[in-house]
Every structure is written in C-alpha cells, then in structure tokens.
Amino acid sequence: NAGVTQTPKFQVLKTGQSMTLQCAQDMNHEYMSWYRQDPGMGLRLIHYSVGAGITDQGEVPNGYNVSRSTTEDFPLRLLSAAPSQTSVYFCASSTQLWGATNTEAFFGQGTRLTVV
Amino acid sequence: DQQVKQNSPSLSVQEGRISILNCDYTNSMFDYFLWYKKYPAEGPTFLISISSIKDKNEDGRFTVFLNKSAKHLSLHIVPSQPGDSAVYFCAASAPSNTGKLIFGQGTTLQVKP
Numbered sequence: 001n002a003g004v005t006q007t008p009k010f011q012v013l014k015t016g017q018s019m020t021l022q023c024a025q026d027m028n029h030e031y032m033s034w035y036r037q038d039p040g041m042g043l044r045l046i047h048y049s050v051g052a053g054i055t056d057q058g059e060v061p062n063g064y065n066v067s068r069s070t071t072e073d074f075p076l077r078l079l080s081a082a083p084s085q086t087s088v089y090f091c092a093s094s095t096q097l098w099g100a101t102n103t104e105a106f107f108g109q110g111t112r113l114t115v116v
Numbered sequence: 117d118q119q120v121k122q123n124s125p126s127l128s129v130q131e132g133r134i135s136i137l138n139c140d141y142t143n144s145m146f147d148y149f150l151w152y153k154k155y156p157a158e159g160p161t162f163l164i165s166i167s168s169i170k171d172k173n174e175d176g177r178f179t180v181f182l183n184k185s186a187k188h189l190s191l192h193i194v195p196s197q198p199g200d201s202a203v204y205f206c207a208a209s210a211p212s213n214t215g216k217l218i219f220g221q222g223t224t225l226q227v228k229p
Contacts, residue, residue, distance in 0.1 A: 004159070035219075042122075042205060043160070043219040058216065090159055092217075104150065105217060107159030 002026050006091050006108035013081040013115045021076040021111050023091030031094045032074040033058070033105070034066065036087040043090065049074055081115045088112050119143045120208050122220035130228055135193040137223050139206035142187065146208040150217070151180060151191050154203045163204075164191070196227045 007022045025032065033048035035058075045058030049068040063085060065077040074093075078085060089112075092105040121140045129135045139149075147168040152160035166173040166180045166189065173180050179192045193200055203224050207217045 033217075040125075040221055042120075042221040043207075043217075045216055045218070048216060059218075092159075104162035104165065107152075107161070109157070109159045 004091055004093050004106050004108040006089075006111050008111060009109065011111060011113050013078075013113065015081060015083060015115060017081050018077070018079050019081065021078075021089055021091075021113070023074045023076065023108060024072050025074075025091075025093040025106070026072065027093060027106065028071060029093040029095055029106075030071065031105075032068065033092050034064070034074070034076045035090045035092065036060065037090060037110075038087050046076065046089075078113075081113075083115045086113060086115045118221070119146075120206060120218050120220040122204075122206060122223045124223050125221070126224045126226070128226045128228065129196050131198055132195045135191075135196045135200065135225055135227065137191040137193075137204050137206075137225065139189045139191075139220050140187060141189075141208050143208070143210060143218075144187070145210040146218075148209045149180070149182060149189050150207045150209075151178075152205045152207060152219075153200075154205065154222070160205060193225075196225075198227050198229050201225055201227050 004025045030051045034046040035043040044060050047066040049055045055066050088110050090110050091108045094105040150165040151163040153163045154160040164175050164178045164180050182189045203222045205222045206220045
C-alpha cells in the first residue's frame with residue numbers, strides 16, 4: 001500500500017508565484033488534512049476535509065486554498081507565494097471518527113517548500 | 117495561544133534508561149491524545165494514543181500516562197534505544213474539533229549508546 005503520497009518533495013518558488021502541492025491517499029479515508037511544520041511551532045493545521053466536497057479552515061488558513069473533489073485527493077494551493085510560507089508541509093489522512101476509537105492519522109513524507 | 121505545549125525542546129538519555137517526554141494542554145474539552153514520532157525527512161508516524169477515560173495505555177516499551185486534573189500527559193520509553201532518537205509530538209483532539217488534531221511543538225529525543 002502506498003498510504004499517503006505527497007508531491008513534490010522539494011520546491012523553490014519566487015515570491016508571487018503560485019503552485020499546488022499534491023496529496024493522494026489510497027486507504028479510502030474520509031478525513032484529510034494539511035499541516036505545516038515550522039521550527040519551535042510544531043505542526044499547525046492549515047485546512048482539513050471530512051469528505052469529498054467538504055473542506056474547512058484550520059489554525060493557519062490564510063494564503064492557502066484547498067478543494068476535495070474526490071476521496072483520494074486533497075491538493076493544497078498557494079495562489080501567491082510569500083517568504084512566510086517557507087515551511088515543510090505534511091498531508092495526513094484518517095478515518096472520520098475522532099476520539100471514540102483508536103484513530104490515528106497517517107502522514108505523507110512531506111514537501112519542503114522554500115519561497116525566495 | 118498554544119493549547120498543547122511541550123516545554124522541553126530536547127532530551128538526552130543513555131541507552132537502556134527511561135525516557136520521559138511531557139506534554140501539557142489547556143483545553144479541558146480534549147478527550148483523545150496521541151503521540152507521534154518523526155525522523156528527519158520523513159512524515160510523523162503514530163506511536164501510541166490514550167482516551168480520556170483511561171489514565172494509562174501501554175504498548176511494548178511505550179507507555180502513555182494521562183493526568184486529567186493536571187491536564188498533563190507523559191510518554192515513557194523503557195528501555196530507551198538509539199533507534200528511538202527522533203522528534204516526538206503530542207497531539208490532542210476534542211469532539212467539537214472533529215477532524216482536527218492540535219499538536220505540541222515537539223521534543224527532540226537523543227538516546228546515546
């Protein structure tokens with residue numbers, strides 16, 4: 001099983017450029033999310049989706065857009081990249097239920113983005 | 117406002133000894149807690165979890181303790197091994213935050229041979 005696949009692994013953008021970070025999962029999970037990891041900040045939730053066609057904002061949504069047209073894919077779009085968006089981005093997927101069972105999130109290997 | 121805090125950025129222990137990683141939270145609505153381990157250049161991987169109806173959960177060398185009154189949880193690794201050297205994140209979720217995991221800042225554990 002591939003699990004959660006993120007592409008690309010590395011990317012350098014110029015300020016103002018746009019790009020899409022891809023995320024795909026093959027576990028038929030309803031829930032998917034995007035996090036960014038910054039030094040001293042841990043993992044912060046950007047956007048999440050509880051199913052196809054449904055998305056919502058996390059802790060740090062500004063500057064990012066998402067869509068969920070299929071269960072498998074959850075792309076993250078940067079419309080106009082800024083240096084503050086330099087970070088490592090992780091996509092995660094899980095079953096929908098939280099708190100009631102031993103639910104865990106499966107993470108991709110990450111995308112290291114540098115905006116210059 | 118950091119709802120989940122790991123106040124120790126780093127921890128160094130000798131191989132074979134116990135490693136204790138701590139995590140504090142402020143939101144009393146959190147009812148499910150998880151620990152993740154992360155190696156460099158890899159995504160976080162699930163380690164162990166605990167529901168708020170329990171105060172302890174054990175899985176092999178890893179044990180998580182939850183003290184709800186103190187809003188504190190800890191991860192014990194016994195015995196520690198060099199392969200345990202990684203960044204450890206605690207995370208919490210609440211029923212009202214369906215789909216959301218709130219992470220701490222992480223603690224870097226180094227286990228010396």
